[in-house]
Amino acid sequence: xxSNFTSFVRKExxxxxxxxxxxxxxxxxxxxxxxxxxxxxxxxVNEVRIAVVAPERxxxxxxxxxxxVRNDSFAFCGYITEDRIDPMLRTGRVDxxxxxxxxxxxxxxxxxxxxxxxxLIQLILDASNVNTAGTAAAWLQGVLLGEASPQTLFETxxxxxxxxxxxxNFVPGIMGLIFILVCAMMTSVSIVREKESGTxxxxxxxxxxxxxxxxAKMIPYFAISCxxxxxxxxxxxxxxxxxxxxxxxxxxxMSLLYLVLSLALGLLVSxxxxxxxxxxxISAMVMLLPILMLSGMIFPxxxxxxxxxxxxxxxxxxxxxxxxxxxxxxxxxxxDVWVDGAVLLAMAGLxxxxxxxxxxxxxx
Amino acid sequence: MEAIEVKGLSKRFGAVQALDAVxxxxxxxxxxxxxGPDGAGKTTLFRLLxxxxxxxxxxxxxxxxxxxxxxxxxxxRVGYMPGRFSLYGDLTVEENLRFFAALFGVEVEASYDLIxxxxxxxxxxxxxxxxxxxxxxxxxxxxxxxxxxxxEILFLDEPTTGVDAVSRSEFWEMLDSLRQHGMxxxxxxxxMDEASRCDRIALCxxxxxxxxxxxxxxxxxxxxxxxxxxxxxxxxxxxxxxxxEGVEACYPFGETHHLVAGADFDMRRLARELGPMPxxxxxxxxxxxxxxxxxxxxx
Numbered sequence: 001x002x003s004n005f006t007s008f009v010r011k012e013x014x015x016x017x018x019x020x021x022x023x024x025x026x027x028x029x030x031x032x033x034x035x036x037x038x039x040x041x042x043x044x045v046n047e048v049r050i051a052v053v054a055p056e057r058x059x060x061x062x063x064x065x066x067x068x069v070r071n072d073s074f075a076f077c078g079y080i081t082e083d084r085i086d087p088m089l090r091t092g093r094v095d096x097x098x099x100x101x102x103x104x105x106x107x108x109x110x111x112x113x114x115x116x117x118x119x120l121i122q123l124i125l126d127a128s129n130v131n132t133a134g135t136a137a138a139w140l141q142g143v144l145l146g147e148a149s150p151q152t153l154f155e156t157x158x159x160x161x162x163x164x165x166x167x168x169n170f171v172p173g174i175m176g177l178i179f180i181l182v183c184a185m186m187t188s189v190s191i192v193r194e195k196e197s198g199t200x201x202x203x204x205x206x207x208x209x210x211x212x213x214x215x216a217k218m219i220p221y222f223a224i225s226c227x228x229x230x231x232x233x234x235x236x237x238x239x240x241x242x243x244x245x246x247x248x249x250x251x252x253x254m255s256l257l258y259l260v261l262s263l264a265l266g267l268l269v270s271x272x273x274x275x276x277x278x279x280x281x282i283s284a285m286v287m288l289l290p291i292l293m294l295s296g297m298i299f300p301x302x303x304x305x306x307x308x309x310x311x312x313x314x315x316x317x318x319x320x321x322x323x324x325x326x327x328x329x330x331x332x333x334x335x336d337v338w339v340d341g342a343v344l345l346a347m348a349g350l351x352x353x354x355x356x357x358x359x360x361x362x363x364x
Numbered sequence: 365m366e367a368i369e370v371k372g373l374s375k376r377f378g379a380v381q382a383l384d385a386v387x388x389x390x391x392x393x394x395x396x397x398x399x400g401p402d403g404a405g406k407t408t409l410f411r412l413l414x415x416x417x418x419x420x421x422x423x424x425x426x427x428x429x430x431x432x433x434x435x436x437x438x439x440x441r442v443g444y445m446p447g448r449f450s451l452y453g454d455l456t457v458e459e460n461l462r463f464f465a466a467l468f469g470v471e472v473e474a475s476y477d478l479i480x481x482x483x484x485x486x487x488x489x490x491x492x493x494x495x496x497x498x499x500x501x502x503x504x505x506x507x508x509x510x511x512x513x514x515x516e517i518l519f520l521d522e523p524t525t526g527v528d529a530v531s532r533s534e535f536w537e538m539l540d541s542l543r544q545h546g547m548x549x550x551x552x553x554x555x556m557d558e559a560s561r562c563d564r565i566a567l568c569x570x571x572x573x574x575x576x577x578x579x580x581x582x583x584x585x586x587x588x589x590x591x592x593x594x595x596x597x598x599x600x601x602x603x604x605x606x607x608x609e610g611v612e613a614c615y616p617f618g619e620t621h622h623l624v625a626g627a628d629f630d631m632r633r634l635a636r637e638l639g640p641m642p643x644x645x646x647x648x649x650x651x652x653x654x655x656x657x658x659x660x661x662x663x
Binding site: 018207363 | 411414415416417418436439440442444445446447448449450451452453454455459462463464466467468469509510
């Protein structure tokens with residue numbers, strides 16, 4: 001029986017290798033997504049253009065402007081007059097304007113000696129992109145006040161991702177998405193293709209147990225996913241500079257668990273779908289949408305309405321992405337993310353059990 | 365013991381009664397044909413016998429094994445070739461064959477003598493992808509794959525549908541030679557002319573078996589007189605013939621119409637009743653299996 005199992009795996013591998021286009025897509029999608037999310041789509045503060053309105057260019061104002069110039073997240077666009085604020089922002093020539101109070105230096109000194117003061121600097125921001133505006137405002141405040149600002153009541157320090165690079169945040173999300181795409185979608189389509197083409201009929205009317213048929217199908221897709229995993233991790237580390245401070249071993253272990261879970265999900269879809277198109281649609285509707293919306297990949301779970309927070313608990317990607325974020329960015333170890341691991345393990349076990357049971361060795 | 369025994373087998377899909385209490389049996393070493401149009405329930409019957417479906421009622425034994433209880437035992441003893449091309453188009457001829465050999469845990473070489481008459485014809489193309497084969501060659505490859513484990517019983521669901529005339533004839537010759545190996549073969553076809561190649565046939569329609577016999581005996585069971593008629597205006601002829609009292613049936617048959625009438629109805633009366641028609645030609649015809657089928661179908 002061993003020989004027929006290896007020849008099964010060989011056959012599946014041939015199917016994959018001969019389907020060059022799909023292979024290419026599977027290997028290209030991760031790269032494209034990584035580059036896209038890593039560079040093009042970013043919510044980080046980069047090149048925020050700032051103009052300054054200051055009635056008197058005192059030493060204090062100059063000092064503050066100097067800090068803006070020196071910071072490479074900001075681009076200083078010069079001094080402007082008050083009536084230019086609105087046109088400049090409206091035409092998009094600047095992203096933010098800092099307006100200094102007339103007697104900035106004096107009042108700043110008074111504030112330092114403990115006398116309460118009305119605001120000294122007004123920040124006007126183009127908030128058409130909410131994310132950038134919010135981050136820029138926070139950044140700008142810190143920069144303008146300077147480190148030794150006497151008025152500072154809070155000290156904010158951004159840990160783990162101090163420059164708030166969005167790529168760091170997206171990499172785990174992309175991983176959660178891609179493995180579902182590769183494993184679940186491809187396995188379900190490949191199993192359903194055999195149903196559609198009638199070869200499943202012939203396979204079933206053979207002494208080989210369905211269990212082996214499935215297992216043999218999963219192995220090559222698992223292998224491809226491992227290649228994709230390595231590819232993503234290499235890109236994340238060396239192209240985007242994600243720290244991976246939690247240790248590669250843990251990241252791998254958690255990812256392999258997630259791969260198995262995705263394969264099981266694909267298997268389950270294949271037992272429901274009758275046509276390849278249906279398999280694709282089910283994969284897209286049932287898997288992609290929840291991952292995009294409910295996994296915390298884009299929208300933080302805490303921001304979701306209570307009901308959807310509960311729903312998100314059954315989305316495997318939520319737990320995986322959480323674990324990956326903590327291990328890749330925060331430097332958490334396997335032991336720190338044991339809850340995520342346990343949930344994923346239980347889900348994988350459940351899915352495998354259900355789909356093996358549902359995989360019929362008859363046509364109905 | 366019969367190779368295949370089917371008793372009162374029924375299967376329903378929703379509102380469609382695909383099989384309705386079908387009963388027949390196939391002797392060991394027999395080439396048995398299921399003849400009937402699309403929708404006769406042939407494919408459902410094959411799937412039931414190949415243990416891919418479970419019957420609603422009735423029972424069947426294949427090689428002495430019950431199709432419900434002993435379905436695993438049946439699976440290693442039968443060869444099954446579904447109606448659609450069901451090999452891997454992206455694998456080569458040879459890869460397909462080797463895969464199916466491995467599936468059944470046998471070596472291609474061990475069965476080569478059995479498949480040789482079939483496989484030798486496609487062997488020159490063994491490195492070609494199966495999807496790029498012609499219809500006839502695909503069927504030969506599928507048959508080779510179905511034979512690779514030397515099954516006792518072979519199920520062939522419409523093996524010649526969509527295959528050119530020459531390949532069809534070759535295919536039946538191959539079945540003939542397989543029968544000489546002592547294999548029991550159950551084959552279905554919608555082509556009535558292929559029925560005479562079988563030892564015995566069952567005429568099927570709408571989930572029922574209309575009758576079972578050897579092709580020769582079935583033809584003898586045709587009742588009434590059969591004439592082949594033709595005229596310049598074939599459609600007008602058909603309409604006119606159907607209006608004549610005493611004519612049981614008249615239907616297009618190849619280039620002529622076949623007309624069935626009672627024993628008291630002779631050619632002269634027929635000519636008189638049809639009246640003058642340009643190019644009218646009437647001659648007695650030998651009943652074929654198709655004529656029998658049409659007669660039985662109408663009952």
